[in-house]
Amino acid sequence: MCVKLPAQLNPHAEEWRPIASLPPPLPRLPHALFSYAPPLFAAPPPLQYYQVPVTFPTDIYAHNHAISDQQHRPKKGIKKLLPPRLRSAPPPPPPPPPKLEWRQKNTPVVDFSTSPAAALSSKTTLMIKNIPNQLRRDFMLKFLDGYCKTHSVAYDFLYxxxxxxxxxxxxxAFVNFTNAxxxxxxxxxxxxxxxxEYYTDDGETVCSHKVCEIKWARVQGKEALIRRFEKTTFVCDDREFLPVVLDPPRDGTDRNPAEPVNVGRICRRSR
Structure with a gap:
């Protein structure tokens, strides 16, 4: 690239240098004042950092125990007022936790002799255990009739x-009574x-040392017992082995009671 100058330059001219504009000079101060004046551009003091040691307890139980000891430890001002024999004594133990008192629950006492129906309003079926194996259903019906007549009660199901x-x-055997x-x-x-000793209908003497044990049956109520056995098939040849419903209920006062109604079905055994 070429630039055309209007006139030829002087090769013997002095070198050109730019003249910088300097700030006005500061006023001169007395020597006494200048010796006490701080430097205008003094560097700030360096920052110093201090590391605080932090320790974490490895056993939280020991840490909590140490905190509880510090809480119950007497203060330094109070320790100076104590006698010498107590100043070196160990700190008092922490107070024990409050003692829990057991209180008996007030349950209502029910007298079965006065209000048995209120106490066991839903249980009417008994299970009679330890019956001699030679006894039949007719004997059990007469046996229950005698006790029901003596104690003025009635029953409506027997199996x-x-x-x-x-x-x-x-x-x-299972016996359902009319009320609880x-x-x-x-x-x-x-x-x-x-x-x-008892005599059966066939004139046979039954001698047994068994003692009756009475428990509540698992299936309770006349209707529940009928639903339990009405679809059951009994593999036998005689209806005497079936459960029976007594309608009307038997209480032992009727000399000619109604015939029991059998519940269930019979499946004849093949010979």
């Missing part, structure tokens, strides 16, 4: 399970009953 091959009962008061009364009467 004496049988072993169809040995033709003997299994040693227990009657069930509670017969439970007390028949408990620990001793059979000893």
């Amino acid at each position: 004496l399970p049988f072993d169809f091959r040995k033709l003997g009962n299994l040693g227990y 008061a009657a069930a509670v009364k017969m439970k007390k009467v028949l408990s620990n009953f001793k059979w000893r």
